Amino acid sequence: MKRSEQRISRYCLIRNRKIVLNEKTLIEEEPGADLSTFLSSIYKTFRPEYSKFYKMDLLSKLGFLTADFLLDGDHVQNTYGANEVAILISNSQSSLETDNRFQQTIADRDAYYPNPALFVYTLPSILIGEISIKHQIKGESAFFISALPDFDFMHQYADTLFQTTPTKAVITGWIDLNINAEYEAALFLIENRKQMEKRKRSWTFAAGSFSDLFYERNLEKDELFHG
């Protein structure tokens, strides 16, 4: 199997109060309300009700929402077996935003009430669990930490999964949030080209074009499969 067989069929970015889905800006808001309020209001407006959303920490909310836009329409669930979809996510801050909140519940010896609901989220990979539960994805997964997005590695590793495991689709990207609630989210769906031809996708991007899509640089898309 050659690298070029894999294509990016969908992507979603959430950054600067702006949500981009497959090159289209869905939402653009003036900076105002805090991130938690912003994400909750977007969720209430655009996505079907899912009460667990409100229980998530901020990192999970951010990643979960990005994935929910990315996987809208359930075509991944309908096309692939649960074990055939992999999730590879990375960021630079791990779960520090929640770590900090949990730390505050144990900082004072006289008011020492470690919070179990916060502690559970002091692992960045919980986000993968949240996405998996909602979309019933049961394949390979891993959470990587790097100072900056390392899309070359993510691409390489996704490629490895395509070649050596039952994986037929990979959700990959960068979901980052620091202790000041500054954030950046991008998820890409990589599928096999043949699969997309079957579905008569109108366009795709080469599976190496993460960086260009992430930084919203113009790039040429393939318009190969006009149905």
Next chain:
Amino acid sequence: MDELIAKLKAQIIEELSLEDLSPEELEDDEPLFGEGLGLDSIDALSLVVVLDRDYGIQIEDPEQGKDILFSVKTIAEYITKNK
């Protein structure tokens, strides 16, 4: 008692992030776990922290915890009895 129940409902919604629920929708007798509101084990542990932190009530035995945390009413009764 009514005052305590109202306070508990607000606290449960806040602490357990039940943002899609209003205090009026939360019945006094409704089972919080299982068939009722469908809370899970982490929610139960969070309620144990609330009782300890805000009411000075410590629950060590999980079996006892099940009975106390059954509904808003059972929690309120237990607090009143043990204050």
Next chain:
Amino acid sequence: MKTYIAGDNMITSLGFSTLENFSQMKEGITGIKKLKENNNRVYLKSCVSLVDVERLDTIFTDFADTSHYTLLERMAITSVRYAVEKTDLDLASPKTLFILSTTKGNIEFIGKRGQLNSENRLHLWHTGRVISSFFDNPNQPLVISNACISGLLAILTGHRLLTLGRFENIVVIGADLATEFVVAGFQSLKAMSKTICKPFDKHRSGLSLGEGCGTLLLTSNPNLAADEKIVVRGGASANDANHISGPSRNGEGLFNVIEQTLSSTSESGDHIDVISAHGTATVFNDDMESIALDRACLNSIPTNSLKGYIGHTLGAAGVLESIITIQAMRESLFPATKGLRTRGTVKKINVLKTNLRGPLNHSLKLAAGFGGCNAGILISKNETF
């Protein structure tokens, strides 16, 4: 292309080398101790397995300045140094990649000010860089933080990168500390045992936390193989897609991991000699594992948990326990499950109460963690497949 072992080391409460750790386990000695309140390192009363920091620093001072490195970094650097002692593997080569597996890294510095606590020190990628740059490695280290399966994922990722020829050597490091942060967290989940943990026991009541660092040097170069006999064959990871903190009731993810580990390595379950389970000693985890092993028809295979010796070492667990499993294969002795008296899981499985002697050709190492994640790897003797 095969994944050989070029060297290994482990630092835990039981010692500073694989041999030292293994010989203690053979004797049934545990490193878990009941702490008194206000222990310098861990505030709360609990059963924890801690590394001897004084001994570590006596060693570390010989080659670097203790004050420049955090405890986790000193432990990892020392472990890597020991692991490469007897090999020609070039840590500074561009063909060598460092992979760090850790859940919380230097989390002990959160909310604290101090000499070592620059803003970056809390970042796991920074920890990876401190370690790899100590050995002048030119590559960006890979850092994996995936709850309690991090260690196995690090080995599996390393194996996959070697298989495709991306690198020639992989330095897999698993490291985590038993900090107040994690002890308080697991206590808030009521997941910690008041006594030393009892994996797979009828009366088990939770886990004991541990800390440590394991280094496993993987290489595709047969000339560097310290032990040409033992290889990492492959593995898999899978998600339960069920609950973020509760193990799956039907062992779904772990069952899938076992199936895919066997199919990806074209190995039959009948050939597995031993299983090193996750075995945290929480009621739900051990039951879940028994269900998964039962579903996979592996319920008669001799199985152990190593948590009763060194506690649950989180991001280090997969690496440390794989190293012990490798040593067990070298010595043809598979350690018993320390702390187990009366077997008691939902499904009956063959958990070992005494050491098992005899040749071990194929060993399965399993792990599971929060977020519903599960992982497994198969380790075999080279001439047997």
